[in-house]
Amino acid sequence: MIDKDMLDRTVAFHGHLCPGLLIGLRSAIIALAHFGTGRASDEELIAIVENRACGVDALQVVLGTTAGKGNLFFKNHGKQVVTVGSRLTGKAVRISLRRQEELSRAEKTERLMTASDGELFDVVEVEMDFPSKAKVFRSVACDDCGEGTMETALRLLEGRKLCEPCFEMAMTSKDFFPPKG
Ligand SMILES: [Zn+2]
């Protein structure tokens, strides 16, 4: 059974209930149970997802692996697979959706709500190379627009430190490539 409160919060965040969201939600619940832990308030859990689909939003809500904290990583494999790792134990688990027979959307939703973990997913422990923790860099003013910019994102142009948009603008402006003659 999917916890009603968890389902409601996930749907509220995502905007609608759909099979993809349920795949993410079921995966997230499996991961929490596997590690015997709660939602990550910091970076103690990390998730590597192999798609950019609805289910990723459930991972953000339930696992606390979020775009903003830097503990959510994407591989664009187009597969319904997520690998979740715990920095506390150094262990990781790969959760992949088993191939499903062709079903209507309503049937898929029903199945994802009621079928057992084992009917839906293959779950295996795997080795994980943990990505280094998200770094915090100094913010430096762009020499053109003056906006604070993470120093590693600045571009150098004739001794000036520019943010990416200002760098692109300078490179395409006529002043930078004056007409010959
Ligand atoms: Zn969706």
Ligand SMILES: [Zn+2]
């Ligand atoms: Zn700028």
